[in-house]
Amino acid sequence: MRAEAEALVETIKQSLGLLRRHLDVDTSTRRLAELNAKVENPDLWNDAEAAQKIMRERTELEERLGSLKQFETELDDAATLIELAEAEGDESVEKEGIEQLKSLKTEAERRQIEALLSGEVDANDTYIEVHSGAGGTESCDWARMLFRMYARWAERHKFKVEIIEETAGDEAGIKSATLLVKGHNAHGWAKTESGVHRLVRISPFDSNARRHTSFASVWVYPVIDDKIEIDVKESDCRIDTYRSSGAGGQHINTTDSAVRITHIPSGIVVACQGERSQHKNRATAWNMLRARLYEKELERREAEANATEATKTDIGWGHQIRSYVLQPYQLVKDLRTGVTSGTPDEVLDGDLDLFMEAALAQKVNGGGPVVVDDVE
Numbered sequence: 576m577r578a579e580a581e582a583l584v585e586t587i588k589q590s591l592g593l594l595r596r597h598l599d600v601d602t603s604t605r606r607l608a609e610l611n612a613k614v615e616n617p618d619l620w621n622d623a624e625a626a627q628k629i630m631r632e633r634t635e636l637e638e639r640l641g642s643l644k645q646f647e648t649e650l651d652d653a654a655t656l657i658e659l660a661e662a663e664g665d666e667s668v669e670k671e672g673i674e675q676l677k678s679l680k681t682e683a684e685r686r687q688i689e690a691l692l693s694g695e696v697d698a699n700d701t702y703i704e705v706h707s708g709a710g711g712t713e714s715c716d717w718a719r720m721l722f723r724m725y726a727r728w729a730e731r732h733k734f735k736v737e738i739i740e741e742t743a744g745d746e747a748g749i750k751s752a753t754l755l756v757k758g759h760n761a762h763g764w765a766k767t768e769s770g771v772h773r774l775v776r777i778s779p780f781d782s783n784a785r786r787h788t789s790f791a792s793v794w795v796y797p798v799i800d801d802k803i804e805i806d807v808k809e810s811d812c813r814i815d816t817y818r819s820s821g822a823g824g825q826h827i828n829t830t831d832s833a834v835r836i837t838h839i840p841s842g843i844v845v846a847c848q849g850e851r852s853q854h855k856n857r858a859t860a861w862n863m864l865r866a867r868l869y870e871k872e873l874e875r876r877e878a879e880a881n882a883t884e885a886t887k888t889d890i891g892w893g894h895q896i897r898s899y900v901l902q903p904y905q906l907v908k909d910l911r912t913g914v915t916s917g918t919p920d921e922v923l924d925g926d927l928d929l930f931m932e933a934a935l936a937q938k939v940n941g942g943g944p945v946v947v948d949d950v951e
Contacts, residue, residue, distance in 0.1 A: 650679055720774070814835070
């Protein structure tokens with residue numbers, strides 16, 4: 576086999592070894608057998624909720640084990656094809672086999688990233704909050720652009736998107752907004768986006784067409800399952816109701832159906848106005864608060880908690896995780912990983928996987944943020 580093919584096979588096998596260890600194939604296989612035995616029990620569906628959890632776990636294990644086995648088969652098939660082509664001197668078939676190996680290598684790298692999404696809440700749905708920084712209309716417009724970017728990212732991944740809360744800016748854009756993104760591993764992918772985002776552009780609101788720098792913050796936290804207990808005392812919270820705001824139309828409420836909950840000990844504030852019913856908005860707001868408190872506890876446990884909390888106190892220069900430059904040149908640069916894109920329009924249209932994958936890989940490989948110079 577040619578040196579190129581041998582190198583590709585070796586790289587892919589290393590990736591497969593990491594995937595097998597991460598999945599713990601022997602343990603997962605035994606667990607799947609246990610679940611299959613439970614499914615065969617006719618009394619399983621006496622408790623529908625427990626049965627659904629078992630079925631979900633079973634399906635996930637079946638998919639992960641089956642996918643790994645299929646991948647190993649495809650690798651063997653491609654390697655065999657190249658060996659046969661070499662023996663017969665068929666260069667076109669050999670080239671085809673090498674292309675298959677290249678595709679498998681790319682797929683193996685992607686699977687390694689997905690394998691990292693094994694945290695307690697990585698598979699859960701997620702909330703994405705966007706808040707404008709100092710700068711008035713400029714920052715509100717930038718917050719609106721980020722809000723759309725994450726909605727488009729979710730749509731690209733076939734996730735379901737719901738707008739939980741949206742507060743319009745005084746002249747344009749939004750002061751704040753919250754998205755609920757529903758889909759498998761939604762939180763695992765989006766969690767690296769928390770932080771301050773910086774925009775540099777010629778302002779459409781400046782009659783002198785000067786270049787402006789704007790900031791907005793993004794906070795990502797998971798939807799909490801019932802299995803995770805978060806104790807929130809109602810006596811520690813202030814609950815306010817108010818009239819929903821928006822662009823107008825039939826969905827604007829004429830009653831005080833929107834709900835805002837302030838958790839006094841932590842200072843966390845959540846709001847929901849997505850439903851006409853105050854009761855439904857209140858229930859969603861409580862779920863959001865539990866999720867925020869859970870995320871805060873996770874941050875406390877992490878070594879980077881102090882740095883993370885510091886970024887939340889100042890939505891401005893020196894705290895940004897990514898810069899988006901639209902003028903005088905086109906560039907998006909992540910200041911934690913050094914990853915760049917020369918097509919900011921595509922990034923702002925939801926093409927974020929490159930940045931998310933790099934940030935996830937950095938966390939998994941044990942490295943902290945690298946020292947990266949910001950763009951002017």
